[in-house]
Amino acid sequence: MASTGKVRGIIANLVIVETNETVAQNEICMILHREERLMAEVIKINGSNIFVQVFESTRGLKVGSTVEFTGKMLEVALGPGILSRNYDGLQNNLDSMEGVFLKRGNYTAPLDESKEWEFIPLAEDGQEVMAGDWLGEVKENQIVHKIMVPFSFEGTYKVESIVSKGSYKINDCIATLNNGSVSSLTVTMVQKWPVKIPLRSYRNKPRPFKILETGVRVIDTLNPIAEGGTGFIPGPFGCGKTVLQHAISKQAEADIVVVAACGERANEVVEIFKEFPELEDPRTGYKLLERTTIIANTSNMPVAAREASVYTAMTLAEYYRNMGLKVLLLADSTSRWAQALREMSNRMEELPGQDAFPVDLPVIISNFYSRAGFVELNNGESGSITFIGTVSPAGGNLKEPVTEGTKKIARCFYALSQQRSDSKRYPAVDPIDSYSKYTEYEEVIAYFKENVSDSWLDMVSFTKDILIKGREAQEQINILGDDGVPVHHHVLFWKSEVIDFVILQQDAFDPIDQMTPMERQKYMLEKVLNIVKMNFNFENFEEVGSYFRKMINSLKQINYSEFKSDPFHKYESELESIINEKKVA
Amino acid sequence: MEKIAFQKIYTKISKITKATCSLIAENAGYEELALIHKRLAQVVKIIDKEVTLQVFAGTEGIPTNAEVIFLGRPPSLRIGPDLEGRFLNAYGDPIDGGPELTGIETEIGGPSVNPVRREQPSQLIATGISGIDLNNTLVTGQKIPFFADPDQPYNQIMAMLALRTQADKIILGGMGLSHDDYLFFKNTFENAGALERIIAFINTTEDPPVERLMVPDMALTAAEYYATKFNQKVMVLLTDMTLYADVLSIVSNRMEQIPSKDSMPGSLYSDLAKIYEKAVQFPDGGSITIIAVTTLSGGDITHAIPDNTGYITEGQLFLRRDTDVGKVVIDPFRSLSRLKQLVIGKQTREDHSQVMNTAIRLFADAANAKTKQENGFDLTEYDDRTLRFAFDYTEKLLAIDENLAINDMLDTGWELFAAHFSKSEVGIRENLLEKYWPNGKENEKVNINTESDS
Numbered sequence A: 001m002a003s004t005g006k007v008r009g010i011i012a013n014l015v016i017v018e019t020n021e022t023v024a025q026n027e028i029c030m031i032l033h034r035e036e037r038l039m040a041e042v043i044k045i046n047g048s049n050i051f052v053q054v055f056e057s058t059r060g061l062k063v064g065s066t067v068e069f070t071g072k073m074l075e076v077a078l079g080p081g082i083l084s085r086n087y088d089g090l091q092n093n094l095d096s097m098e099g100v101f102l103k104r105g106n107y108t109a110p111l112d113e114s115k116e117w118e119f120i121p122l123a124e125d126g127q128e129v130m131a132g133d134w135l136g137e138v139k140e141n142q143i144v145h146k147i148m149v150p151f152s153f154e155g156t157y158k159v160e161s162i163v164s165k166g167s168y169k170i171n172d173c174i175a176t177l178n179n180g181s182v183s184s185l186t187v188t189m190v191q192k193w194p195v196k197i198p199l200r201s202y203r204n205k206p207r208p209f210k211i212l213e214t215g216v217r218v219i220d221t222l223n224p225i226a227e228g229g230t231g232f233i234p235g236p237f238g239c240g241k242t243v244l245q246h247a248i249s250k251q252a253e254a255d256i257v258v259v260a261a262c263g264e265r266a267n268e269v270v271e272i273f274k275e276f277p278e279l280e281d282p283r284t285g286y287k288l289l290e291r292t293t294i295i296a297n298t299s300n301m302p303v304a305a306r307e308a309s310v311y312t313a314m315t316l317a318e319y320y321r322n323m324g325l326k327v328l329l330l331a332d333s334t335s336r337w338a339q340a341l342r343e344m345s346n347r348m349e350e351l352p353g354q355d356a357f358p359v360d361l362p363v364i365i366s367n368f369y370s371r372a373g374f375v376e377l378n379n380g381e382s383g384s385i386t387f388i389g390t391v392s393p394a395g396g397n398l399k400e401p402v403t404e405g406t407k408k409i410a411r412c413f414y415a416l417s418q419q420r421s422d423s424k425r426y427p428a429v430d431p432i433d434s435y436s437k438y439t440e441y442e443e444v445i446a447y448f449k450e451n452v453s454d455s456w457l458d459m460v461s462f463t464k465d466i467l468i469k470g471r472e473a474q475e476q477i478n479i480l481g482d483d484g485v486p487v488h489h490h491v492l493f494w495k496s497e498v499i500d501f502v503i504l505q506q507d508a509f510d511p512i513d514q515m516t517p518m519e520r521q522k523y524m525l526e527k528v529l530n531i532v533k534m535n536f537n538f539e540n541f542e543e544v545g546s547y548f549r550k551m552i553n554s555l556k557q558i559n560y561s562e563f564k565s566d567p568f569h570k571y572e573s574e575l576e577s578i579i580n581e582k583k584v585a
Numbered sequence B: 001m002e003k004i005a006f007q008k009i010y011t012k013i014s015k016i017t018k019a020t021c022s023l024i025a026e027n028a029g030y031e032e033l034a035l036i037h038k039r040l041a042q043v044v045k046i047i048d049k050e051v052t053l054q055v056f057a058g059t060e061g062i063p064t065n066a067e068v069i070f071l072g073r074p075p076s077l078r079i080g081p082d083l084e085g086r087f088l089n090a091y092g093d094p095i096d097g098g099p100e101l102t103g104i105e106t107e108i109g110g111p112s113v114n115p116v117r118r119e120q121p122s123q124l125i126a127t128g129i130s131g132i133d134l135n136n137t138l139v140t141g142q143k144i145p146f147f148a149d150p151d152q153p154y155n156q157i158m159a160m161l162a163l164r165t166q167a168d169k170i171i172l173g174g175m176g177l178s179h180d181d182y183l184f185f186k187n188t189f190e191n192a193g194a195l196e197r198i199i200a201f202i203n204t205t206e207d208p209p210v211e212r213l214m215v216p217d218m219a220l221t222a223a224e225y226y227a228t229k230f231n232q233k234v235m236v237l238l239t240d241m242t243l244y245a246d247v248l249s250i251v252s253n254r255m256e257q258i259p260s261k262d263s264m265p266g267s268l269y270s271d272l273a274k275i276y277e278k279a280v281q282f283p284d285g286g287s288i289t290i291i292a293v294t295t296l297s298g299g300d301i302t303h304a305i306p307d308n309t310g311y312i313t314e315g316q317l318f319l320r321r322d323t324d325v326g327k328v329v330i331d332p333f334r335s336l337s338r339l340k341q342l343v344i345g346k347q348t349r350e351d352h353s354q355v356m357n358t359a360i361r362l363f364a365d366a367a368n369a370k371t372k373q374e375n376g377f378d379l380t381e382y383d384d385r386t387l388r389f390a391f392d393y394t395e396k397l398l399a400i401d402e403n404l405a406i407n408d409m410l411d412t413g414w415e416l417f418a419a420h421f422s423k424s425e426v427g428i429r430e431n432l433l434e435k436y437w438p439n440g441k442e443n444e445k446v447n448i449n450t451e452s453d454s
């Protein structure tokens, strides 16, 4: 019999419930208010006072209302039919809700229970299996979706029976398993899992060793992210966090993309809703929507559900990872999740940490990022979750708890610079402050040697050196004046500008420039570094700027042209003749 | 204000603070309204039978035996066709001497639109101001504030802009408005013969500050009515959101909440987002566009109010006075319309995006040259040209006193490029250069006599 209680206090979405019955931390309960049922989560227990955060507006709620505890933590339903769905932070299907406005207490089923799936068994009668092992598969969009032994099953089981190939609904029994006890357990195509508990059921989590291509040059060329790696994008508003994340979500070489729109603008999610059914995955040619699931808990939706939304997204990612897939998880913005924690902590009058955030914030962030990774499954296959979160630092100042807490755990740092964004140098990733720890991994170094070229990483660090030298030269020029420095300084500065304009800057809205495959990135970097290494003959500093401007213009035309197309070659030869004007043989 | 029959009257107040009164009462609903000592108040906390009321007009002079009546409903507005042309206070009661409203009592601050039911904003709003239409194009369903120092003419600009845009309804939410500015809006709308398109909710500096917390929700509830019932294009003007947020901090301070940055409540982001996210394009053609004002203190946009606003809104329009040309301009560096790419080059000419970006890049070059100049260094010949370009660009395209069609703005842009630069210096896609570069004009280091900074 589930426990019940009564509301005895209401402060915004924090409700105090009185009960003497058994209640668990993080247990979900329902507050009955007239004909509505409002979902809430236990966040603190103090004797008979249970503090719950309500996932809805509490307007009109009265003391004395009945509260029913469910005996369960916040769970998601895992099964075929998650892809292409638009969920809120609690995995309610937004599309099946009626009306234009969200109705409080309107919870909708995450999966279609009447849809039939073509099930193909993979396991056989008598086979020994464990949690997460693949029993069979169905085709979900273009993805082979594995039906797995429920993750909650402990120990080993024998497959007592498994259905044969055919059409089944998610709640149909597809297998029975037995672990030696009297009664067997029935397995369907859907299972539940509490979002705040990492879903493991894998053998091993080795260090990431290969690169996840994003098609974004500042990332792939300068600070690549590993498959199964973590990264974050901090930046003041308007500097391009969302545009960069959207670009990654469209172009990255992932099997599955889970996008958590966490406490940001609704219109930005609408953009995904409208574009993804139309746009194609550049690698497979299938519609982007087919590989994508969106968790939309925008800034005007209830704050407590915003906190839940990132966990919901992570759990869905873990589920697909365990099918041996390459999952990319994006969250925009993790700061809103931290703020949701802050709002609740303040309401509970906890002792605040820096900027009134809860003291344990760094630990919470770190635990979350740790759920990403590259894993080897029990059957020898591998899967991964690559996670990139954005951070919205208050006042654009990176010395704040969310940025600092994230920096401790995330291995790639893509710092967006206000200055670059102000001068429309997009993506505004600061090439010098940003870093990827993965290029220091032996495994990754070996990967580059084998898959790109022996000298690739040397070229990249040479590129960074030129950028630093260029910045120094520019500072010198600013201090000493144009003719106060040798012409050589101007040349150095302009060479770094060539790298900036041609490699770093990338127009996210240009159909060709927006996405650069690794092969083309390599081609262009080699071309640009060739120029950087050349000696040019200039009479005076005034020639330098106009010459390089012309050269950059021609290189940009190359970027705008289809790789190795006629126009591409035309601009290449134009570039050649510009080079020959001033090149010292 | 209303009279409710057969309501239980309480007369024993147990606690009074600057902002709140507490009493023992039964059956109160969260966020329900009450009348205390004939003043409107709202339930902000209930613990067992102790109910805490926030008194909008302040608690000055409230005695411990004041009469309290609960109204059984949250704050609401009488919604109906008779709203048109009316000036109302923060409670939705007339201040224009006209008759009481007779519409249907409707809760304010209602639920959010389901994100999957939203349409992507797609209709350009032409304002005639190049700093907006060319560089920061606005779209129906967008939310965007002016960031302005208190001495900028932001209210005038907003009124002019709203009237030029041909919105079906203009709903003004005035918060902490000076009485003079209130009359300015009233006269401007009257003189434009636009009164039947206007509804205003006004809280002036003469009214109790806490009352203004209701103004945005009032304005947006009215907006939702016209945008959903009649599929109208509604433009909501909110001025000044900084004065709104200031009251949030006062209230949270009085309720002894832990302040976060700049003594603002930790919930500031969510509080502001709830307002701004009411901007929407509905599937049936109606839309709510929000143009707000966030006044800055000394141009500081890192303060929690503009900072949180910037994270919520779809860009910002940064007003500043340009000392070179002596006009108010929309700063191209700090301003941004995040929705512009939805219409640029689609509802405007194909060269729009390149003209916009190139002009701004050249303007940035000019800013560098200016720094050099200020530091006493010689300028290159290119620097000189960028400075001349910047002067013309500021005067012809950034100043807010122009009224141009978008194609004229683009043509002006090309004229300015050709007057000061060569084709290779502007770095524009070749097919566009061929089509739009003014014939026979190319400044290949020729000195054209445009005036340099005065």
Ligand SMILES: Nc1ncnc2c1ncn2[C@@H]1O[C@H](COP(=O)(O)OP(=O)(O)O)[C@@H](O)[C@H]1O
Pocket: A235, A236, A237, A238, A239, A240, A241, A242, A243, A244, A426, A427, A428, A506, A507, A508, A509, B336, B337, B338, B339
């Ligand atoms: N790569 C890019 N190419 C072109 N424009 C960009 C790029 N990145 C950002 N922008 C511009 O900057 C604006 C703000 O970007 P956005 O990602 O929304 O910022 P944030 O999420 O950091 O607040 C966009 O609307 C767009 O105009």
Ligand SMILES: [Mg+2]
Pocket: A241, A242, A243, A264, A332
């Ligand atoms: Mg963003």
